[in-house]
Amino acid sequence: MPLIPCEAGEEKMPELPEVEVVRLGLEPVVVGARVNQVRILEPRSLRRHLGPEEDFVDRLCGARLSCVLRRGKFLWFPIEETKEALLVHLGMSGQLRIGESESEFGPLLRVQLFLTTQENKEAVVGFVDQRIFGSMAIDGLVTNSERVNSETRGSDHPIPGTISHIARDPMDEYFDERKLLLELRQRTTGIKRLLLDQRIVSGIGNIYADEALWRAKIHYETPANLISRGKVKELISAVKFVFGRALEQGGTSFDSQYLNVNGKAGYFSRSLEVYGRERKPCSRCGSLIRRDRFMNRSSYICPKCQRRRRTR
DNA sequence: CGTTGGCCCTGATCGC
DNA sequence: TGCGATCAGGGCCAAC
Numbered sequence A: 001m002p003l004i005p006c007e008a009g010e011e012k013m014p015e016l017p018e019v020e021v022v023r024l025g026l027e028p029v030v031v032g033a034r035v036n037q038v039r040i041l042e043p044r045s046l047r048r049h050l051g052p053e054e055d056f057v058d059r060l061c062g063a064r065l066s067c068v069l070r071r072g073k074f075l076w077f078p079i080e081e082t083k084e085a086l087l088v089h090l091g092m093s094g095q096l097r098i099g100e101s102e103s104e105f106g107p108l109l110r111v112q113l114f115l116t117t118q119e120n121k122e123a124v125v126g127f128v129d130q131r132i133f134g135s136m137a138i139d140g141l142v143t144n145s146e147r148v149n150s151e152t153r154g155s156d157h158p159i160p161g162t163i164s165h166i167a168r169d170p171m172d173e174y175f176d177e178r179k180l181l182l183e184l185r186q187r188t189t190g191i192k193r194l195l196l197d198q199r200i201v202s203g204i205g206n207i208y209a210d211e212a213l214w215r216a217k218i219h220y221e222t223p224a225n226l227i228s229r230g231k232v233k234e235l236i237s238a239v240k241f242v243f244g245r246a247l248e249q250g251g252t253s254f255d256s257q258y259l260n261v262n263g264k265a266g267y268f269s270r271s272l273e274v275y276g277r278e279r280k281p282c283s284r285c286g287s288l289i290r291r292d293r294f295m296n297r298s299s300y301i302c303p304k305c306q307r308r309r310r311t312r
Numbered sequence B: 001c002g003t004t005g006g007c008c009c010t011g012a013t014c015g016c
Numbered sequence C: 001t002g003c004g005a006t007c008a009g010g011g012c013c014a015a016c
Helices: A016-030 A053-060 A177-185 A191-196 A206-216 A229-252
Strands: A034-040 A069-071 A074-078 A084-089 A094-099 A109-116 A122-129 A135-142 A290-294 A297-301
Touching: A016 A069, A016 A074, A016 A094, A016 A122, A016 A229, A034 A053, A053 A135, A084 A094, A177 A229, A191 A206, A206 A229, A206 A297
Parallel strands: none
Antiparallel strands: A034 A109, A069 A074, A074 A084, A084 A135, A094 A122, A109 A122, A290 A297
């Protein structure tokens, strides 16, 4: 069975497209599977769980998982017997990998789930996470009317309570583009910070934020309310474009159900125009890409295409 | 409430 | 060879 080896250095934070590829890879194995046993190797990986470690294990053991859902960068597995779900966030370095034996996940294995699949086969899911920014939890599912930010449109499918503040992502069929447009245009904060704020729009991380801003030719610090309506629309289209392109590439390298069921193999660096391309030429104008420090992270821009406070 | 700054966390890598 | 500094950044929270 092919397992992707860990190669140091090429690790990147999974954003929406990578998480979706993980979701697709898990789906055939996990849907209808029964959890027989749970092993916690690193209790800090349960930080999001509201309760002790034993409680997490008790609630999950014996559960049948009905499907794999995603919003933004969160994944969850509703449990058939209860109104709860196994909630997972990969953080910066988390991976969910499918295996058949116990020992193939390496020293960064944090949580292990032993499953019996719908086809009555044994499977093991390993949660591997170097930096322990990712986490797992058992969380109650709530419907729209019970949510913190109840939504004005869309389905009333239940969602884990602790992530009910997470906005719909741009690939969601009920994503409300007009609502996002209106919200962005009345905020004075720099546009990149808003793109990264999962309460406003989810799924975007540092890499695809830079990519989308480059496509729309917007400087990352431009106050959102100073960007014209048309330009904000362009930006939202750019987000959808970079997500869509990454998903296509993730899909093409997706030969078997085991391939790409981890947080890194699906990273599609060939398609990146600015991120990680410091001092390399902009593919539009030839200017050298610059790396700035911003919000304790890197921002890559083309200094010519993305001028400060360009609004139209 | 909107905005902003900073903390968490580990292993790879770099400079001296 | 050793060792401290640096870097990666999503989510969340305190402070104003």
